[in-house]
Amino acid sequence: MSDESQELGITESKSHKPGEWYAEVVQKADIADYAPMGGFIVTKPRGYALWERIQDALDGWFKETGVDNVYFPMFIPESFLEREKDIVEGFDPEVAWVTQGGHDELEERLAVRPTSESIIAPFMADWTRSHRDLPLRINQWCSVVRWEATETKPFFRTKEFLWQEGHTAHATNESAWEEVWTRLGQYERVFEDVLAIPVLRGKKPDHDKFPGANTTTTVEALMPDGKSVQSATSHHLGQSFAEAFDITFADEDEEEQTAYTTSWGLSWRALGALIMTHSDDQGLVLPPTVAPTQVVIVPIWQEETKDDVLEYAAGIADDLEAAGFRVELDDRDERNPGFKFNEHELNGVPLRLEIGPNEVEDEEVTLVHRPDNEKEVEGRGGLVDAVDDHLETIYDKLYDAAAENLEDNVREADSPEEIMGTIGKHGGYVKVPWCGDQACEEVIKEKVSAEIVMQPVDDQGGSSAGVPRPPEDDDAVCAICGDPADELAYFAKSY
Numbered sequence: 001m002s003d004e005s006q007e008l009g010i011t012e013s014k015s016h017k018p019g020e021w022y023a024e025v026v027q028k029a030d031i032a033d034y035a036p037m038g039g040f041i042v043t044k045p046r047g048y049a050l051w052e053r054i055q056d057a058l059d060g061w062f063k064e065t066g067v068d069n070v071y072f073p074m075f076i077p078e079s080f081l082e083r084e085k086d087i088v089e090g091f092d093p094e095v096a097w098v099t100q101g102g103h104d105e106l107e108e109r110l111a112v113r114p115t116s117e118s119i120i121a122p123f124m125a126d127w128t129r130s131h132r133d134l135p136l137r138i139n140q141w142c143s144v145v146r147w148e149a150t151e152t153k154p155f156f157r158t159k160e161f162l163w164q165e166g167h168t169a170h171a172t173n174e175s176a177w178e179e180v181w182t183r184l185g186q187y188e189r190v191f192e193d194v195l196a197i198p199v200l201r202g203k204k205p206d207h208d209k210f211p212g213a214n215t216t217t218t219v220e221a222l223m224p225d226g227k228s229v230q231s232a233t234s235h236h237l238g239q240s241f242a243e244a245f246d247i248t249f250a251d252e253d254e255e256e257q258t259a260y261t262t263s264w265g266l267s268w269r270a271l272g273a274l275i276m277t278h279s280d281d282q283g284l285v286l287p288p289t290v291a292p293t294q295v296v297i298v299p300i301w302q303e304e305t306k307d308d309v310l311e312y313a314a315g316i317a318d319d320l321e322a323a324g325f326r327v328e329l330d331d332r333d334e335r336n337p338g339f340k341f342n343e344h345e346l347n348g349v350p351l352r353l354e355i356g357p358n359e360v361e362d363e364e365v366t367l368v369h370r371p372d373n374e375k376e377v378e379g380r381g382g383l384v385d386a387v388d389d390h391l392e393t394i395y396d397k398l399y400d401a402a403a404e405n406l407e408d409n410v411r412e413a414d415s416p417e418e419i420m421g422t423i424g425k426h427g428g429y430v431k432v433p434w435c436g437d438q439a440c441e442e443v444i445k446e447k448v449s450a451e452i453v454m455q456p457v458d459d460q461g462g463s464s465a466g467v468p469r470p471p472e473d474d475d476a477v478c479a480i481c482g483d484p485a486d487e488l489a490y491f492a493k494s495y
C-alpha cells in the first residue's frame with residue numbers, strides 16, 4: 001500500500017541497516033504488507049506460498065509419527081484460562097479479551113487464545129480414560145494473539161501470528177520426553193533440510209521456560225546481524241497441566257494415574273528467519289525447496305530471431321514442468337531482459353535460464369544462480385538433470401554460507417567484561433560455564449541486553465532427560481560470579 005513498493009529495487013543495505021532492509025525486502029518482493037491496525041500484517045500470495053511449503057513438510061512428518069489434526073475455538077473462557085495459574089501469570093499482560101457479543105455484554109469474558117493448552121487440555125482429559133488411549137497426539141494449524149506493545153516487524157513481531165501447536169498426553173515421563181525430542185528433531189529437520197538454515201538445539205534456562213512447563217527445549221538460528229531467533233519450541237509440561245485439568249487414566253492394574261503432557265510449536269518466525277538469513281541487497285533469496293518459482297526462463301530476442309527463440313524456450317519450459325519443477329517462462333513483450341533479470345532477482349527465483357539466438361543455434365542454455373550470479377552453460381540434451389543438479393548446488397551454497405556464519409560466531413569468554421565485549425563487537429553466541437543463578441544473567445542483560453538463549457543438553461530418555469550439559473572442565477567456574485559451574489549457557493541478543 002506504500003508508494004515505495006511501486007519502485008523496483010532495494011535501496012537499503014543489509015549490513016548497514018538490517019531492520020530497514022528487511023522491511024523493504026518483505027514489501028518489495030511481495031511477501032507481506034502492513035495492515036491498517038498496528039501489529040498486524042497481510043500475508044500476500046507469494047508469502048503464504050512459503051508458509052505452505054513449511055506446513056506441507058511438517059504436517060507430513062507429524063502424521064507419519066502419529067499426530068492427528070484438530071481445530072479448537074479461538075476463544076477461551078476466562079475461568080478455563082485461570083485453571084493453570086502459570087499460564088495466567090505468564091500471558092496475562094498480553095491477552096486480548098472479548099467482552100461484548102453483538103450489543104450484549106458477555107457474562108464471562110473470553111480470551112483470544114494466546115496459546116491453547118487451557119481449552120484443549122479439558123478435552124484431552126475427556127478423551128483419556130485408559131492407558132490404551134495413550135499416547136494421545138493432536139495438532140492444530142491456527143493463529144494466536146499476543147498483545148505486545150512493540151514495533152511491528154513482519155513475521156518476527158506481530159500481535160497475531162500463524163503457527164501450529166501440538167498437544168500430547170502420555171502414560172509415562174519417558175514417553176513424554178521421547179515426544180519432546182521427536183518434535184524438536186522435526187523442527188531441526190525443517191530448518192536444515194527445507195529452509196537451508198543450520199540451528200543449535202538445546203533447552204531454555206529454567207527462568208525462561210514456557211509458563212507451567214517442566215522444560216522448554218528450543219532450536220535457535222543465528223541471523224546475519226548477529227542476533228538469535230528462537231525458531232521453534234517443544235515443551236515437556238510434566239504433570240502440571242494434567243493435574244490442573246484432570247488428565248488421568250486407568251493403568252493396567254485399573255489404578256488411576258496422572259498423565260504427562262507436552263506441547264510444541266513452530267510459528268511464521270521461521271519465514272522471518274528464512275528471509276533474513278539468505279536475502280541480499282538485490283532482494284529476496286530463497287532455497288529451491290520453498291521457492292514458489294524455482295526456475296525462470298528469460299528469452300532474449302530481436303525481431304528476426306523472436307519466433308525461433310520463443311519456440312526453443314517454450315520447449316524447455318514444457319520439459320522442465322513435465323519433470324516437476326516450478327517453472328515460469330517470462331515471455332512478456334513489454335519488458336526488456338534487464339528489467340526481467342532485476343525483477344526475478346528481487347523476487348528470489350533461485351535459477352534463471354537465459355536463452356538467446358546463440359543458445360538456440362548451439363542447442364545450449366545459459367544458467368545463472370541467484371545467490372552469487374554464477375553462470376554456466378549446459379547442453380539442451382540432459383537439461384532436466386542439469387537443472388536438478390544446479391538447484392541442489394544452490395541449496396548447498398545457501399546452507400554452507402549460513403553454517404559458516406554460525407560456526408564463526410560461537411565464541412567463549414570467562415568474565416562478564418569479556419562476554420559483553422564479545423557480544424558488542426561481534427554479536428553471535430558466547431558460550432560460558434554458568435552457575436545456574438538468574439542473577440548472573442541479569443548482570444549481562446542489564447548492560448548489553450543479551451540473555452541466555454540456549455543451553456545444550458544431551459538427548460536421552462529417562463528422568464535425567466533435559467539436564468543441561470556440564471562444562472568440559474570439572475573445575476569450571478561461572479564466567480560471571482566465579483562460583484562453581486555445572487552448566488553451559490549460550491548468551492546472545494535475540495529477536
Ligand SMILES: [Zn+2]
Nearest residue numbers: 435440478481
Ligand atoms: Zn554465576
